[in-house]
Amino acid sequence: MKKILIIEDEPSARKVMTDKFSREGLDVVCAFNGEDGLAKALEIKPDLILLDLIMPKMDGISMLRKLREDGEFGRKAQVMILTNITSDDEERMKELTFLGPECYLVKANWKLVDVVQKVKETLHVE
Amino acid sequence: MSIFFDIFKETTNTKDGLSELNLNAGKEFFLRLFSVFPVSAFLTTTDGKILMSNAQMEQMFGYSHEEFLRRSSPELYADQNVRKELIKIFLRDGYVRNFPATLKKCSGEPLDVSMNIVGVHEGKEIHLLGMMENVSAIKDIKKELAEAKEKFAFLYQNSNDAIMQLSPPDWQFTAGNPATIKMFQVKSEEEFVSLAPWELSPEYQPDGQRSSDKAKAMIDKAIKEGSNSFEWTHKRYKGDNFPVEVFLIRMEVRGSSFLQAIVRDISEQKKAVRSLEAFIQKTKERISIVLPDIENALLKKGGENQQCNDQLDCLLSSIDSIVSVMEDKTAYLENVRKTMVSLSSELSAEKDKLSELNVRLETTLKSIGDGVFVVDKTGIVTFGNPAVAEITGYDIEEVIGKKCCTALRFYSSNKELEVNTDIKETMSSGVERRMPPNAVLQKKNGQKIPVSAVVSPMRNNVEEVIGCVVVFSDMTKERGLDKAKTGFVSLASHQLRTPLSTILWYIEMLLSGDVGGLEEKQREYLEDIQKLCVRMTSMVVALLNTAKIEMGTFAIKPMPINIFDSLMASFESMRPIAEKKNIFLEKRISPEVPTVAADPKLLGIVFDNLFSNAINYTLNGGHILVSIDLKDDDIVISVADDGIGILPEDKEKVFAKLFRSDNAKETDVSGTGIGLYLTKSLVESWNGSIYCESPQKGKEKGTTFFVTIPISGMKERAGKENIISN
Secondary structure: OOEEEEEOOOHHHHHHHHHHHHHOOOEEEEEOOHHHHHHHHHHHOOOEEEEOOOOOOOOHHHHHHHHHOOHHHHHHOOEEEEEOOOOOOHHHHHHHHHOOOOEEEEHHHOOHHHHHHHHHHHHOOO | OHHHHHHHHHOOOOEOOEOEEEOOOOHHHHHHHHHHOOOEEEEEOOOOEEEEEOHHHHHHHOOOHHHHHOOEHHHHEOOHHHHHHHHHHHHHHOEEEEEEEEEEOOOOOEEEEEEEEEEEEEOOEEEEEEEEEEOHHHHHHHHHHHHHHHHHHHHHHHOOOEEEEEEOOOOEEEEEOHHHHHHHOOOOHHHHHHOOHHHHOOOEOOOOOEHHHHHHHHHHHHHHHOEEEEEEEEEOOOOOEEEEEEEEEEEEEOOEEEEEEEEEEOHHHHHHHHHHHHHHHHHHHHHHHHHHHHHHHHHHHOOOOHHHHHHHHHHHHHHHHHHHHHHHHHHHHHHHHHHHHHHHHHHHHHHHHHHHHHHHHHHHHHHOOOEEEEEEOOOEEEEEOHHHHHHHOOOHHHOOOOEHHHHOEEEOOOOOOOOOHHHHHHHHHOOOEEOOOOOEEEOOOOOEEEEEEEEEEEEOOOOOEEEEEEEEEEOHHHHHHHHHHHHHHHHHHHHHHHHHHHHHHHHHHHHHOOOOOOOHHHHHHHHHHHHHHHHHHHHHHHHHHHHHHHOOOEOEOOEEEOHHHHHHHHHHHHHHHHHHOOOEEEEEEOOOOOOEEEOHHHHHHHHHHHHHHHHHOOOOOOEEEEEEEEEOOEEEEEEEEOOOOOOHHHOOHHHOOOOOOHHHHHHOOOOOOOHHHHHHHHHHHOOOOEEEEOOOOOOOOOEEEEEEEEOOOOOOEOOOEOOOOO
16 A cells, blocks of 8 residues: 655644545555654655645755755655645745656645545556 | 834844834833933834933923923924824834924924834834934035035136135145136146146246245245235246236145135236336426426416416326325225135135035934935046945945946846946936836945935036936845735735635535535535635635735746737637537637737736636627737737626726626626736736727627737846736
């Protein structure tokens, strides 16, 4: 069973995502902020990380930057950005591109089923 | 002054752009600081009741400390509108900085100040801390200085006497007025100052002394005693010698001494005196010859000799007239002397006043936080205040006396290499200019900082432009505040979207049946909620875009675009909805329309809006006609529908923010009212125009919207933000 790590500070968002992804047959682990997320990522080494950007303690971009610097797993880890900040901030997008996420999804614009579809595609799961 | 303002800003928690000083945390410190402020400061509640005042404040206004605490701030203003304006600015920006205002002293006298206001926290309450500088003094000084300058300039230019300046260390000539140029018969002032004084005098003076030695002696006496007057012989440049009277006066300006000489050409006087002397001599001789004969004749004849009498009378009256002429001439010469003395002392007094006022102005300029510098017509910086050095990072010696663009480099046009364009413009046109909002100044370390700057021309008494004064201030903090504002808007929209997106997902879970079955009615209600959430999401995007448009911070990135392709791409995204409503699309494209430089994103937003409106407000089975044409210098795109139309009284209003007409609301409840406002702002940002016609030409109903793009294309514009397309 494929493992996914959801790094999201909002409890209700975590709840609904965990529920949905579990129903789709995925093993779900959650983290509440960037710091917690980084620790869990390096510990569990999930097949996919769903990463929010605006979080307390350590934001998404900082977490991803640190992850990429941490060894073999960090460099190759698959990460999908799942946020509510729109992609119009050029500087942020430039930095993010260098950190190599799989994609950048704006939660308010994506149906949950479509996010599931995207996740399954990335994991090569049916 | 600005230092204190900066201290407050540094020790604040900036929340939503409001400056707050946590009073409770450092109350002791604050109170001590308050009492020793070198500027006037007072603390009031938001209603205006005065809570604290410091010694400067009491002195400035003429109230005692106790009297202040019994009063409220409206009593300090002659015109309440001024106070209202200040409060308005405070509420808008969170602070007030350097606002010129006229207040009222205890005596009723007006007081011109530069007002600064910062918010201060005490527990839950906010108080207003006002700090101000007295600028009346500066106004008066400037006025007196201008008058003194004018007077002196007039005297200098128009005097018939030669006025010239000698400067240390070797006492060469460094300036000369028009009369000087004429007297020495040189071509210009430039030529005059290039000559050594010995080139304008013979080698020896009439008394036998060497000119160079005597000159030195005269100069030394003038320096020691303050002034010296003496006769001298000069030489016209490439001409003859001529006698003069010289008044040498020692002048002190800004701590350095120089000599001013007033020189009067007395060749004519000397000639007159000589001819007079000759005439007197001749007459004396004549008298001495004739008189004995007359005496004899008188003695012999006893006085009845008419001829002799006549002769005597004649002689006597000649002598009388000679004597009176001599007296007149002497009196005249005496007057001339007196006039010259008073003229030179008047000039000296004016110059003293000038130098005193200069010192006072300089002291004032030193304490202003703004940089002030003067550039002359040749581009050399002749003056700069300490703030210039502070802001730019250069030493003041690296600025003054050098070409302006060596140290002071202002960039305001989009062309990389054009420096100090506004200064050059004002110098040639004589028109005051404010530099555009994107102006930056390059510091010594290469860093470019945003500045607010004004260039004013300086004229002489014949209205010619002789230089420019530039006043500028560092806007980094203010721009930072702007950035914080836009950051705030982005953050706010993120915060609004977060719960919305979660709600949408929850509804999705409920509707999908994953968390249990639903009754028909329950499903219906959930779908309604879903629609409302989607509407709110688009409202958030629209609000964010509106904020960006109002701040003028979005970028325009043109590239070669085929307008038809762009239009069709926009329509394709709405095809499903159009097909559902059975709306038919017709195209009428002129073949001559060229590819044009346009920003595809902005075009997309505009076309999406036009199509979305056309589809939304057209009933089932309707018809949309799209056309692209060339008209004069514009490409004209029109989207015509046969829908509900726009009433004549609403035609202008539809472009207003948040406006929705009644017939629009009936047809589609969910519109935001922002679409056309956004579209109009975007179209105008690329110098296009947008207008509508309703009903459609030749029909009874429907609406046509026209949008133009200049054939020359959109101009590229740098911006910190991009408009969100979704």
